Amino acid sequence: MTVNISIDAMGGDFGPNVTMEAVTRVLANHPDVSVLIFGDRSILMRSVGEDLDSNIRSRLEICHCESQVDCDEKPSNAVRSKQDSSMALALKSIKDDEAQACISAGNTGVLMALSLFTLGTLPGISRPAICAEIPTNNGNKLMLDLGANVDCSPQQLYQFAVLGTHTAKLALGIAKPSVRLLNVGSEAGKGNNLVQATAAMLEHDDSLNYQGFIEGDGIFQGRADVIVCEGFSGNVALKAGEGVARYIYQKLSKLSAGQEQQFADLKSSIQPSLFNGAYLLGINGVVVKSHGGADVQGFGNALERAINAARQQLPSALAPELEKTIKVN
Amino acid sequence: MTVNISIDAMGGDFGPNVTMEAVTRVLANHPDVSVLIFGDRSILMRSVGEDLDSNIRSRLEICHCESQVDCDEKPSNAVRSKQDSSMALALKSIKDDEAQACISAGNTGVLMALSLFTLGTLPGISRPAICAEIPTNNGNKLMLDLGANVDCSPQQLYQFAVLGTHTAKLALGIAKPSVRLLNVGSEAGKGNNLVQATAAMLEHDDSLNYQGFIEGDGIFQGRADVIVCEGFSGNVALKAGEGVARYIYQKLSKLSAGQEQQFADLKSSIQPSLFNGAYLLGINGVVVKSHGGADVQGFGNALERAINAARQQLPSALAPELEKTIKVN
16 A cells, blocks of 8 residues: 655754654655655755755655744744644645655644644544554554643543544554553552543443553563553653663663673663652651562662661751741641 | 651551661661650560660660551541551651651552651642662662652642652762653653653753653663652552562572572573563564664564564464454444
């Protein structure tokens, strides 16, 4: 099947150079894909290398646009005044059946607002969600919402579960995708009112393969095919995971074979036991919580934290500072 | 300074064996630390190795307890009926000045409830927070709350900022700790009502070194000394980061020197560009959002996602499924 993709080339921190380089690389791997590139023609022409393969060049059409969406643009403002932008016109090409998918690295809020305005929503969906395919130990999985909806109702989360289920079937080829709800614990009573009310809705729908809660550390282990959450916690959880991956990737990239000591140092810097041992802050006494699943090194790390806090005499040293700072009623 | 630590030895998934092994290891490194171990004497005696060094043995006192907190115990129930448990008595030893810090790997909700009941809160603090010391690129940092408070008011988050600031000064020795609020974006207008209202309170307090928002990927880069958040998103963000670290740690542990190919495979499995490319799901058209900061490989990955979704004709294939599943009003 021949595929046409529309690309807003003006978004992204690094601008058209990065976009065009990525496009030409991907086109080389997909001989049946063509692209419509939306943006300022004179800038884009400079980004197209002169030595570009003529076959690739023939599948790459530049569509000139008079304006672009700024990174700090207000979504409502963009809908009113940026209908001639590269982002709006790239979306319009979907509406007009000139392309089958649109991609942008621009302002997320504006992309959502212009998509809603130009394309509308699917049946039964009140608010669209941002959904990522996440690489895990156990294949790619879906997670939504990742930031489009920072306040959600149970009905919205239920819609996300349905959207995610059918997308996992279609895009990942999973016959009966398991759905889990992101929560602070996996036991039934855990979490806030939102997850409790959503769980009740999901449990009663036999068309979904709902399997209960999932905690943050289960996301990248692939314990669910579809992870449902409101956009605030989904966004920070995904970015936290990305942040750790990036940190370790950068460290690994600096290593070369034969550097056993640096390798051992890297391993010791990311050992999970380093995360163990949390204070109950605000309690009038030093209380440290260790993970239930802590091993010897992990419990030892928590104990080191307790010893340190005891040496600092943390609560009695904190009390006068708090009295100065917080107005005690 | 001599330090006495009380330990609830009955909590934790692996029981007293792990706890006791961790304790004896840490005591060997800290000749001025003694511990009170709370739990079932007959079980604990079995966990103390017979060949234990007599100096360490002399700093380890076992305190027999009749009961223990179960992992699925309700906090309110534990406060009523588990005052003779190892957890409750370990906390009471703080109250009675027999120890300066308490540590438990048991049920977090019960530990918080019993701590509140036995020890109370510090001045000006309405709800305590769970606070972890997080290993980052840039030294250890503090993050709170991590799950004790799944619904928070701006006043509570403000209290967490004050608690975290003074704890960072005392426990980490940072003179003027920077404070940031966890959010889905770093620009001023981003986020939900809670973070907006909290930001306004923090900006107006000159005693705090408030520096604005932080996103999930900034946590482990150490971009703030104190990260403040409500317990739901804090919990899932921290666990997501831990999950990635654990995943990579396990992979690294299986590698030995000279395995260049496995090393390269590991690197390619965690490259940040793999995370790039999120669908706007629910929109009646394929729209893919790329990170603003995506490099060529990252934008290429997003483009691959767009091509795949276009091939699946995702929106038109989704629509009939949604019509069957969701009652359209």
